Amino acid sequence: xxxxxxxxxxxxxxxxxxxxxxxxxxxxxxxxxxxxxxxxxxxxxxxxxxxxxxxxxxxxxxxxxxxxxxxxxxxxxxxxxxxxxxxxxxxxxxxxxxxxxxxxxxxxxxxxxxxxxxxxxxxxxxxxxxxxxxxxxxxxxxxxxxxxxxxxxxxxxxxx
Numbered sequence: 001x002x003x004x005x006x007x008x009x010x011x012x013x014x015x016x017x018x019x020x021x022x023x024x025x026x027x028x029x030x031x032x033x034x035x036x037x038x039x040x041x042x043x044x045x046x047x048x049x050x051x052x053x054x055x056x057x058x059x060x061x062x063x064x065x066x067x068x069x070x071x072x073x074x075x076x077x078x079x080x081x082x083x084x085x086x087x088x089x090x091x092x093x094x095x096x097x098x099x100x101x102x103x104x105x106x107x108x109x110x111x112x113x114x115x116x117x118x119x120x121x122x123x124x125x126x127x128x129x130x131x132x133x134x135x136x137x138x139x140x141x142x143x144x145x146x147x148x149x150x151x152x153x154x155x156x157x158x159x160x
Contacts, residue, residue: 002066006031007075017063022046024062025072033073033102037131044130047103048072054110073102076109084150085109088143096134104130108144117148 004011006029013028025031025048034057037045041056048057049071076083082090085105095101104127111118111126118126123141132140 002062004029004062004065004070005068006070007072013062015062017066018061020058021048021060021062021065021070022057025057025070031072031074035099035102037100037103042129042131043100044103044107045100047106047130049106049110052110052113054107071106073106076105083109084147084154085112085143088147088150091146092139092143094136094139094143096136100130100132100134104132104140108140108147111144112148112151116152118144120145 001012001014002017004013004024006025011029013024015024015028022034022036025034026036034048035045036058037043039058041059044056046056046058047054049055049069050060050065051069052071076086083105085108089095089101089105094104107127107130111123115122115126120141123144127137127140127144
C-alpha cells in the first residue's frame with residue numbers, strides 16, 4: 001500500500017511500488033486525463049507535475065513520488081473554474097484529436113510558472129518535448145501567450 005498526494009488529496013493505493021505512476025493514476029486512482037502515448041517518455045502525453053515540475057509519468061515509478069505533490073490535468077482547475085490555459089485552449093480551438101492536449105497543457109502550466117511572460121522562442125524551446133500528431137503547434141503557442149496575459153491580468157487585479 002502506498003499513499004500518493006494527488007491534486008491536494010492523499011490517495012491510498014494498493015499497487016506495486018515499481019508500477020509506473022501513469023498506470024496508478026489511470027487504473028487505480030481513476031484519473032484518466034493523463035494519457036499513455038509512447039511509453040518511453042518521448043511524446044509528453046503522460047506529463048504530470050511533481051512538486052511543480054513536469055515529469056513523464058510513464059517512466060516514473062510510484063515509489064519515486066510517495067509523499068510528494070502530484071498534480072494532474074484534473075487538478076489544474078480550482079474551485080470549479082478552469083485554469084487560464086484550459087480557457088485559452090478552448091478559445092483558440094487547440095485540440096483536434098485531443099489526445100496530447102493534457103500533457104501539452106501540463107507542460108505549458110509549468111512553463112508559465114517558470115517564465116510568466118514567455119517569448120515565442122521560450123515557448124518553442126520548453127514545449128519541444130511534447131508531440132502533437134495533429135500539428136496544432138501554432139494554436140498551442142497562441143493559447144500559451146493568451147493564458148500568460150490572462151494570468152498577469154488576474155495577478156494585477158488581485159494585487160499580486
